[in-house]
Every structure is written in structure tokens, then in C-alpha cells.
Amino acid sequence: MKVSGLTAALLLGATGALASATPKVGKVSYDGYKAYRIATSGKDAAAIKDKLASFAAVQFNFDTQEHLDVAIAPEEVSAFEALSLPTTIMSEDLGAEIATEGNFGVYEKNVSTSAAVPSLTWFDAYHAYADHITFFNDLAASFPQNSEIFTVGSSFQGRSIFGIHLWGSGGKGSKPAVYFHGTVHAREWITAKVVEYITYKLLVDYSTDTAVKAILDKYDFYILPFVNPDGFVYTQSTNRLWRKNRQTRSGASCVGTDVNRNWPYKWELTGGASTNPCDETYKGAAAGDTPENKALTNFTLSLANSKGIKLYIDWHSYGQYILTPYGYNCQARPANQARQNALAQGLANKIREKYGTRFTYGPACSTLYATTGDSTDYITDVAKAEFAWTIELRPGGSSSGNNGFVLPAAQILPSSVEQWEGMKYLLANV
Ligand SMILES: [Zn+2]
Structure with missing residues (x-):
């Protein structure tokens, strides 16, 4: 991943915005968040990230050479659209889609077989x-x-x-x-x-x-x-878009390590993970x-x-x-x-x-x-x-x-x- 400094800015922004949003009971709300795919054409990615640094954007992907996928808080949608970036809309209302997805199924067994196989x-x-x-x-x-x-x-x-x-x-x-x-x-x-x-x-x-x-x-x-x-x-309990584990560390205000950047092989190399505990790829x-x-x-x-x-x-x-x-x-x-x-x-x-x-x-x-x-x-x-x-x-x-x-x-x-x-x-x- 090639975006670490900015990722931190985006995530800190997101944290601030989420704290001020009106959450459902016990949950981070994405109600009214709009998700966009921004075409980056390789060389534009850094410039686009700079433009987004002040937004409470939630970044989805780290392979930003072709596109950058972000969710924008409802109060910032008009300012984001005023940037006139080359976008397609991934989601008109991420919160509504999370709510639909959250209508969990009831666990059932297959009654037509003698064994207690799940349905x-x-x-x-x-x-x-x-x-x-x-x-x-x-x-x-x-x-x-x-x-x-x-x-x-x-x-x-x-x-x-x-x-x-x-x-x-x-x-x-x-x-x-x-x-x-x-x-x-x-x-x-x-x-x-x-x-x-x-x-x-x-x-x-x-x-x-x-x-x-x-x-x-x-x-x-x-x-x-x-x-x-x-x-x-x-x-499932708190934040649908959480990525890392839930490990706390002394001296770090942010929670979570990316378990898939933590394997003990080539871990010490730079450029493929973040050293910032607040980043998604920490x-x-x-x-x-x-x-x-x-x-x-x-x-x-x-x-x-x-x-x-x-x-x-x-x-x-x-x-x-x-x-x-x-x-x-x-x-x-x-x-x-x-x-x-x-x-x-x-x-x-x-x-x-x-x-x-x-x-x-x-x-x-x-x-x-x-x-x-x-x-x-x-x-x-x-x-x-x-x-x-x-x-x-x-x-x-x-x-x-x-x-x-x-x-x-x-x-x-x-x-x-x-x-x-x-x-x-x-x-x-x-
Ligand atoms: Zn993954």
C-alpha cells in the first residue's frame, strides 16, 4: 500500500466525524454516507488524496493506482461533489445498505435429512x-x-x-x-x-x-x-467497517493491528504496511x-x-x-x-x-x-x-x-x- 501518511489523515478525520454523528444504539452510524469510486489514473492518486485530506472520508482500498473508493459523510457530500472528481457512485446510502444486510437469517437445519446438516x-x-x-x-x-x-x-x-x-x-x-x-x-x-x-x-x-x-x-x-x-x-456489534484486530497497546491511542501485515517474514521492509497504530494497515x-x-x-x-x-x-x-x-x-x-x-x-x-x-x-x-x-x-x-x-x-x-x-x-x-x-x-x- 502506498498511501500511509494520508490514510492516517483520512482515518483521523473519519474518527472525528463518526463521534459527532448520531449513532444507533451502540453502533457507529453510516446513515447517509455516500460511497464513491474515484478514478485516479495512476498519477492523479496523490493529488486526489490531498484534496480529500480535510474530509471525514472512510477509505476502502489501498490499491489506488486506478481508483480510490471512499465513503463521504452526509454533511460533506455537497463539498465533495463540488470537487468535480471523476466518480461513479458505489452506494447512495451506506447506512441503509448496512441496515438491510443486518437483517440476519435465522439458523435452520435441513429437516429433509436424517443428519443435523445446516439448511x-x-x-x-x-x-x-x-x-x-x-x-x-x-x-x-x-x-x-x-x-x-x-x-x-x-x-x-x-x-x-x-x-x-x-x-x-x-x-x-x-x-x-x-x-x-x-x-x-x-x-x-x-x-x-x-x-x-x-x-x-x-x-x-x-x-x-x-x-x-x-x-x-x-x-x-x-x-x-x-x-x-x-x-x-x-x-457486528459496533462498527461494520472495522478491519484490524482489537488489540490495545500501551502508548497508542488507536486500537487494532492488521494481522495480515504482522506475519514474521519480510515484516521489517518498508512500503508495504504502516508503522502508525491509527492506520488500517498497522x-x-x-x-x-x-x-x-x-x-x-x-x-x-x-x-x-x-x-x-x-x-x-x-x-x-x-x-x-x-x-x-x-x-x-x-x-x-x-x-x-x-x-x-x-x-x-x-x-x-x-x-x-x-x-x-x-x-x-x-x-x-x-x-x-x-x-x-x-x-x-x-x-x-x-x-x-x-x-x-x-x-x-x-x-x-x-x-x-x-x-x-x-x-x-x-x-x-x-x-x-x-x-x-x-x-x-x-x-x-x-
Ligand atoms: Zn482483506
Whole structure:
């Protein structure tokens, strides 16, 4: 990310404005906030950020070479529009969309099966954190021959960082690992739903679909839907657009570290994270100094040291990207670069086949922006995974109704189905 100084100004501005807004009970209000995508054309990005420095703007993205996505407080909309920047509207009223999204579904089981499998209505709406835990517990209880819940440690506030382990006919822990992380950035809600769908399909279709059976018989899956549970709970209780964990630090007035800038590999490099605790990409005071990262690092190494990691995916939103290594350096490439590229291209093609959704693929730094201390670089070079990718889910383009992190519930199922089709391709070919 290339914007750190200004990001601080934007965020401090946002904090001031949010404090003066009229919140709902216990919640930061985005009522009347309008979200815009500003075309930056590369060279204009810095000048546009300067113009926005005095605004109470909430910045969504850090890859600002092509566009800068921001939410503007209602009292500043007219001043913002007077700037006559080249914009498209992402959201007419972010608060209204958050309210609609917040009509959570009721957790239901599928009454047509004897096992207590969750109902597919799970993918029609977003749900409370407690229901996500029930979803996984019920899935594991329904398929005890192929799955179990595990934990890797605790978050800063003491929540379990849990996952589900899936295996096939070789028995538990007998195969190389396919390893997923979801929701490291708390506001990226669609990521948990997508990994839940993939988990659901692997277990439910195992006995009836030979292609699925072949996949689960070949790999052990370790799927962690919420590696930043404190942040996720905070997005549901208090601030829908929170990104980092909820770690406090002595001497810092701002809360939270970006767990995906805190991995102990290339952490010390500059230009791919922030050293300011108030920034969204704050890297921490030392490499690996978040409780979440300590737990995840230990678990990652345990997988690497047992059967090895075949494929790791860190699920994020938004932008519709498949990002291969590396983040820390735009010239560096892994030894198997040609294969990385061919498989990412194949995955993008397979995703597009279903509903026409276009994903851009390529090395993370040169395709999107530089990141240091990120999971995929660590898991590639330290944990020696054959493939370690970031997938940025929907939405993508700049059309109106592109709501950034607040993806309409009607897109949960299609987002999940297109990724499932992609994963079946990838896991059969990787
Ligand atoms: Zn993210």
C-alpha cells in the first residue's frame, strides 16, 4: 500500500466525524454516507488524496493506482461533489445498505435429512457470529467420519480461533494440507460464507459425487473461517467497517493491528504496511506480536512439518483478484511461477464460466500493491507451501451498486457457487 501518511489523515478525520454523528444504539452510524469510486489514473492518486485530506472520508482500498473508493459523510457530500472528481457512485446510502444486510437469517437445519446438516438457507442471508459457530459444530457432528472442530489458540480478547478439519478415506491427517483462512480483515464478511459453502459441499457431496470424493481422499483440509474473531464480532456489534484486530497497546491511542501485515517474514521492509497504530494497515510493534498471528504461525508450521501444505488460500474481499506470490517485492517470483500462473488463469476461467464474473490474476505486488508481513509470503517461503494465494472476492468493477464490503445478501450464494466450481477445478489440477 502506498498511501500511509494520508490514510492516517483520512482515518483521523473519519474518527472525528463518526463521534459527532448520531449513532444507533451502540453502533457507529453510516446513515447517509455516500460511497464513491474515484478514478485516479495512476498519477492523479496523490493529488486526489490531498484534496480529500480535510474530509471525514472512510477509505476502502489501498490499491489506488486506478481508483480510490471512499465513503463521504452526509454533511460533506455537497463539498465533495463540488470537487468535480471523476466518480461513479458505489452506494447512495451506506447506512441503509448496512441496515438491510443486518437483517440476519435465522439458523435452520435441513429437516429433509436424517443428519443435523445446516439448511442451504444459510447462504440466503448473513448471520450472527454465534450462529456461525453452530453451523460448524452441526456440520462436524453430522460427518464425524470425515471432520472435526479444532482450535489453534486465542484472540487478543480471548476468543477461540477455531477451524474444521476434513479428511477422506486415508484417515485423519494422512494427506498434504489444503489450508484456508477467512475474515482476517473483519469487514470482509463474504469470505466466511464462501469458505462455509466450500466446507459444506465437500462434506455433503462426498458420498455422492465422485469428483468431490477424489478431492477429499487426496487432501486434508484445514479451514479457519474467522482468524480475527474479535474484529468480526466488533463489526457486528459496533462498527461494520472495522478491519484490524482489537488489540490495545500501551502508548497508542488507536486500537487494532492488521494481522495480515504482522506475519514474521519480510515484516521489517518498508512500503508495504504502516508503522502508525491509527492506520488500517498497522503492522504491529514487532513481527508476529499479535496473539492471532502467534497462534496461526504455530499452527501453520505444524502443518508444514507434518504432511506439508499443498495449497493455502487467504480469502479476502473485495476487487475480484487471484493473487499469487509475492507481496513484498514486485520483481520476486516463486520457483514454480509458470505453474502458479497457469493454475491461476485456469481458476479465473473456471470461475467466469458459471456467471461471467471476471477475476484478474497475477503476482500480488505487481498486480495490486506491495504488502509486507502478509500470510502468503510467509506460507510460501517459510512454510514451503507449493501454492499460497490471496483471493479477493466480489464485488469487482465500478458499476453503480458496487457496495464494497457490504455485498448484498443475494450475492452470497452466487459468490459461493462460482468459487466452489473454481475450487473443484483447482483441486483436481493442482
Ligand atoms: Zn482483506
